[in-house]
Amino acid sequence: MTILDIRLIPDPVLRKKAEKVEGPSDEIITILDDMAETMYNAPGIGLAANQVGVLKRLIVIDCSTEEEEPNLLKMINPEIITSTNEKSELEEGCLSIPEHKSNVVRPSKVEVSYMNLNGETEKLTAEGLLSACLQHEIDHLNGILFIDHISRLKRDMIIRKVKKQLRENEK
Numbered sequence: 001m002t003i004l005d006i007r008l009i010p011d012p013v014l015r016k017k018a019e020k021v022e023g024p025s026d027e028i029i030t031i032l033d034d035m036a037e038t039m040y041n042a043p044g045i046g047l048a049a050n051q052v053g054v055l056k057r058l059i060v061i062d063c064s065t066e067e068e069e070p071n072l073l074k075m076i077n078p079e080i081i082t083s084t085n086e087k088s089e090l091e092e093g094c095l096s097i098p099e100h101k102s103n104v105v106r107p108s109k110v111e112v113s114y115m116n117l118n119g120e121t122e123k124l125t126a127e128g129l130l131s132a133c134l135q136h137e138i139d140h141l142n143g144i145l146f147i148d149h150i151s152r153l154k155r156d157m158i159i160r161k162v163k164k165q166l167r168e169n170e171k
């Protein structure tokens with residue numbers, strides 16, 4: 001397995017829409033394995049293919065706490081099929097926007113359909129952290145970042161700070 005480079009804003013690949021995948025080919029399974037290793041190494045609780053420069057609809061998630069057993073989800077073509085009107089607010093961060101966090105309001109509960117590694121369609125209903133994480137990662141596949149859900153003022157401030165940090169790292 002390989003640890004992949006995580007793309008940071010303002011990399012344009014983060015703003016592109018990823019394409020549907022036909023099924024779990026060897027290539028797709030390798031990408032998902034590498035994405036999982038990259039996520040755990042970061043460390044993070046979710047990663048979308050856009051974030052490693054791959055425009056395919058693939059995400060990996062593990063929202064388990066340190067006391068729990070790992071619960072790695074590898075999803076092909078994940079899609080939100082229902083979401084509640086009720087909203088929840090949780091603090092989010094993103095491996096592509098390092099060192100910045102913000103509260104984000106999203107539907108509390110979602111039902112997601114996706115293809116598993118056997119090419120079968122599965123459904124998952126989630127609430128709490130897993131719900132927010134699924135919505136965050138599926139957003140990535142549509143070129144949407146968590147900062148798009150917060151005030152423009154706060155978004156612009158975060159983008160400015162990350163760009164400044166990147167410039168300083170280059171010196």
Ligand code: NI
Nearest residue numbers: 093094095096
């Ligand atoms: Ni993210």
